[in-house]
Amino acid sequence: MNLFNDIRSLVISSIEALQAEGLLPDGLTLSPVTVEPPRDAAHGDMATNAAMVLSKPAGKKPRDIAEALAAKLADDPRIASAEVAGPGFLNLRLSPTVWQHLPGAILKAGNGYGRSDMGKGQKVNVEYVSANPTGPMHVGHARGAVVGDAIASLLDYAGYEVTREYYINDGGAQVDVLARSVYMRYQEAHDLSVDWPEGSYPGDYLIPVGEALKDKVGDIWLEAPEEEWLDEVREFATEAMMALIREDLAALGVHMDHFFSEKSLYGTGKIEAAIDSLRAKGLIYRGTLEPPKGKTPEDWEPREQTLFKSTAHGDDVDRPIMKSDGSWTYFAPDIAYHYDKVMRGFDLLIDIFGADHGGYVKRMKAAVSALSEGRVPLDIKLVQLVKLFKNGEPFKMSKRAGTFVTLRDLVDLVGPDVARFHMLTRKNDAPLDFDFDKVVEQSKENPVFYVQYAHARVCSVMRKAAEQGIDVSDETLAGVDLSTMAHEDELELARKLAEWPRLIEIAARGNEPHRVATYLSEVASDLHGLWNRGNDEPALRFLQDDPATSQSKIALARATAVVISSGLGILGVTPMEEMR
Incomplete structure (x- = not known):
């Protein structure tokens, strides 16, 4: 169920009724009509822009449309009031019975509450992490991993068929460097004794790999030239790193x-096939590029190259796409990889890149647009x-030196739940501060603790009620009478729960x-607020002397826990049942 969609359907049917009565013309496009929370909660529970977006095509003043629509909507028992504001906005207040029925509906739906068929089974490929297999992942990789994984879970929840994918960057020169570094650990x-050259990977994480290589092949490569062992050591090292x-x-x-x-x-011919696909579309040609930004004609040597006409997309x-020596540029295999995704039949592609790949976005989108003839979007x-802090001081890392904070270090220090939730408290393109001390403190300032604590509080109430012999099964709670749920804090929590399907x-x-x-x-803030209000107003406490009253209170709390559990599931965080 989606209460916002339900009320929008009511708005649409009321508009159609006005059309049938001749008060509005036929043929209006109703897709721009929305129903959403008002900017100011004091204005009502929901607001619709219907009158504003229909005014011009209908040839009527928005306020006139709003007043006619308000009269229609007021006939529905779910609408307590419909008030016209400003030039034609329409603010709606819903009947308390709507909110009183919501917890029961949530409990009947269970984990299905909020799930959507919006995706209609479209196939989505989410590629994330894709770190070079040259060593353990660091904290920056952790954020990309969490963001990508949560996007995949979110889209699955919204009705898409999702494939989580890792692109192993094992085709470049950095893997040769890895192989040589492992060989030195093997020595x-x-x-x-070995001398580590500049640009190698001297981290201790390769010590066990070198020892494993010794166990596998003994000393047969100690005196062998590089051309005899490089390929096999490269494969061995890559598999170990993966x-x-x-x-x-x-x-x-x-x-x-x-x-x-x-x-x-x-x-394997895959790169050639991708480039041939672009060539067949007239998008591959020989030409000379202008000097890059920052370069002057004096220090730029123009040369003819094989180019992809990405400006056409x-x-x-x-x-x-090809170097002067006839080898592929780094862009060519990436084109081929995305061509492979298109050919696998995905309807949508999502790539999670590091911040240093900003200049790569337009060219990759152009390639996918060309390869799929505009059919497959790429996001x-x-x-x-991620900026690390510990004891109030910046925590530095250096991958080359092997003194960086690894993803595993992060998980061992704070746990996967804290790491994942905190990585998702900011939008992906906003810098993130990660303070090892603050993310584990038990306070309302720590969002992961605050949310998990809300779920644990509900579980605590459920346990205490069960100990008192009160039936708090979801089946029973879904059918209890919530007509006494009238306090503004209770209704406000119900309103917040109603937003979940729309939010998804x-x-x-x-x-x-x-x-x-x-x-x-x-949601956690509203639940904690209601809980704390119960300290001063006993009638708001979840456990009451009368079992039936307790059940009506607990139904709202349990519905809240259902939503929190579903949301944490999308984020990959455990909904805690007990916290100490």
């Missing part, structure tokens, strides 16, 4: 449906950096899971 495992990455992701609660190897694109400049989410669809349209985290904080 060390044989008690040989095993480590899978373990780290699992610790964070992230599990991929599919891993795609960049290496599989080379020597919204990019700022055309992009090289790219840039994830901004808004968040899913924008691929914005941070909206769920924000909403859960608001």
Whole structure:
């Protein structure tokens, strides 16, 4: 159920009634008509823009339309009042019975409350993390992993068929560097001294990999030239790093449906097939580019290159796909990878990139637009950096030196629930401060604690009621009489619960899971506020002397817990039943 959709349907049917009566003309487009919470809660429970958006096509003053529509809506028992404001906004107040019936409806729907068929089973590929397999993941990767995973869960909740995917960047020169670094650890495992060259990976995390390589092959490669061992060590090292990455992701609660190897694109004709597809559309040509921004003609040497005409699909400049030596640019395999996604039949592609990939957005969108002939949209989410603090001081990291804070360090220090929720308290493109001390403190200033504590409080009430012999099963609570639910704090909590289905669809349209985290904080605040009000007003307490009254109070609390549990499930956070 979606109360906002229900009231919008009422508004639409009332408009159609006005058309039947000749008060409004036929043929009006009603899709722009919305019903949403008013900007100021004092104005009512909901507001509709119907009169404003229909005024011009109907040839009538918006206020006249609003007054006629208000009269129609007032005939419905769900509408307590319909008031015209300003030039033609229409503010609606719903009958208390609407809010009194809501907890029962939520409990009947259970975990299905808020789920949507908006996606209609469309196939979505969400690619995230995709870290180079050159070492363990750091905190920056953690944020991308959490954002991507929550987007995938959100879209699944909204009715899409979702594939979680990791693109293994194992086709570039950095994997050769990894192989050489592992080889040096292999030499060390044989008690040989090595000198680490600039640009290698000297982190301790490769020590066990070098020892494992020794266990596998013994000393056969100690004196062998690089060309004899490089390919095999590269594969061995990549598999070892991917095993480590899978373990780290699992610790964070992230599990991929599919891993795609960049290496599989080379020597298989896949890159050529993607480029040929663009060539067939007249989008590949030989040409010379203008100097990049910041370059002057004097220090820019123009040369003819093989280019993708990405400007035909919204990019700022055309992009090289082949180097002067005939090898592919880094962009070519990425084109081929996304071509593979298109050919796999996905209806929507979502990529989660690091903040340093901002210049890559337009060219990749242009490529997918060209490859799919505009059929498949690509949404790219840039994830901004995470600033670490501990004991009030910035916590630095350096991946090259091997002294960085790993994703696993983060999980071990604060746990996956805290890490995931806090990573989602800000929109993906906003910088995030992560203070190791503050994210674990038990206070209302810590959103993950505040939300989990709200769920735990409801569970505590449920346990105490059961100990008193009160039936608090969802089936029973769904049928209790809530006609006494009349206090403004109770109604306000019910109003907030009514927003959940609408919130899901808004968040899913924008691929914005941070909206769920924000909403859960608001729900928790309303629940805690009602709880605290009960300290001063005994009639508001969830446990009363009369079992039937207790059940009516607990029904609202339990409905709140259902919504919190569903929301935390989308974020990948455990709904706690007890906190100490």
